[in-house]
Amino acid sequence: MFSWLLALLLALTLWGLTSAWLWLVKRRNTENQHGLAALAGMRWREFSQIVHRAMSEQRNLHELVNDEESADRRTSSDFLMEGKERWLISCKHGRAYRLGAASITEMATAQQLTGAGRGVLITEGRVERDGLAAAQKHGIEVLDERNLWRALAPFVPDDTRQAVVGVARREAMRQTGIAALGALTVGLLAGLGYQTTLHGDDAPPARAAGAAAIAPDKPPAAAAPVAAGTEAATPAPAVDDTAMAAEDLVQNPDAATLLRYQQAVSKKLAGTPGVISGIWLTRSTLSIERSADDATVWPLICREVERYPALRTTRIQLNPRPGTDEPVRWRQCSTI
Structure with a gap:
């Protein structure tokens, strides 16, 4: 559950950041274009x-209506x-204009000839970098494709302005919807990936049973686990092979006797070639760690197990040899 909350938080964060960019940056650029x-x-x-x-409302300028030259x-x-001083307003109407330093220098000359102290160059096109440098040098203000719409938008007819704003808003809404789907997809993928990683970390190893049974190369003869169904019992004394051979082996021994049989088998197998x-x-269930192949060790294992009638039907787990990708196998020396 926690992973899906993180995935939802990730999706909402991505969608929020993308939406902010779409509305605050992309929508303005679309509206400007x-x-x-x-x-x-x-x-x-x-x-x-x-x-x-x-020019009249923003800068408090008025036309030179009494000037004959201005009328033309x-x-x-x-x-x-x-206004407080004379301004020369130069318009280059059209989006194809790419104005450089030469156009600015030409306007500066016209500004001097008309006695204007200030100048504004207006175009829907673009003033290049050298033109901007020349304009700054001559004190000419530039309104081009980067800032012209923001300057003139309040004075454009309402129907035209609303149409432009509406197109930009609809485009932003469409892109916001696409961004929501994309953010949701990323969140789902992140959640699924986290779940996969989590389950992979928690999954038990393929050889959990066998790995739990791996012992040192030469474990002590008496280091056998307590038989199932018994509680922490006091370890039995070491098995005397001579005494074991002499005693009467029974089919259904009590728990203590069965434990002695199992310890005897473990001791013998620890010294058997090919068996670790x-x-x-x-x-x-007897778990075998081995260094030799099945054909070599299986007869030796069965020889020790079948010595005891109570152990002949034991389920024997053959774990893979170290360094191999063999599967775990279960076999029995005898069946009932």
Whole structure:
């Protein structure tokens, strides 16, 4: 459950960051591009009226209506306006313009000839880097594709402005929906990956039973586990082979006798060539660690197990040899 909460948090974070960028950055860029296209699509008279209105209301400038030269410039791309000082407004109407230092120098010359102290260059196109440097040098303000729409948008007819803003908003909403699906997909993949890793870490090893039974190369003869079903019993004394051979082996021994039989088998197998150890996992399961192949060690294992009638049907677990990818196998020397 916790992993899915993290995945949900990741998805919400990604969606939030992407949405913020789409609305605060991408939407403004989209609106700017569509706004410039709308301005460039206007006739010169409409565009010049918007520029006149913007200069009048934003900068408190007015036309030189009493100036005969200014009257001729009303339909020209360059016109004079006046506030505290005279301004030359130069318009390059169209998106194809790429203006460099030469165009700025030409405007600076015209500014000197008309006695204007300030100048503004307006275009839906772009003023190149050298043109910007020249404009700064001559004190000419530049309104081009980077900032023209923001400057003129308040003075554009309402229907045109709302159409431009609506297009940008719808585009942002569409992209936000796509971003939500993408963030959800990333969250799901992250959650599934975390679950897979978690389950892989928690899964028991393939040889859990065999690994638990691995003992040192030469374990002590008496180091056999307690038989299943018995509680922490006091370890039995070491088995005397001579006494074991002499006693009467029974089919159904008591728990203490069965434990002695198992210890005797473990001791013999520990000294058998090709066998590393034989550890009793339960009273009827013997785990074998070996260094030789089945054909070599199996007769030797059965020889020791079948000496005791009570152990002949023991379930024997043959663990893979060290360094191999053999599967774990279970066999019996005798069946009932």
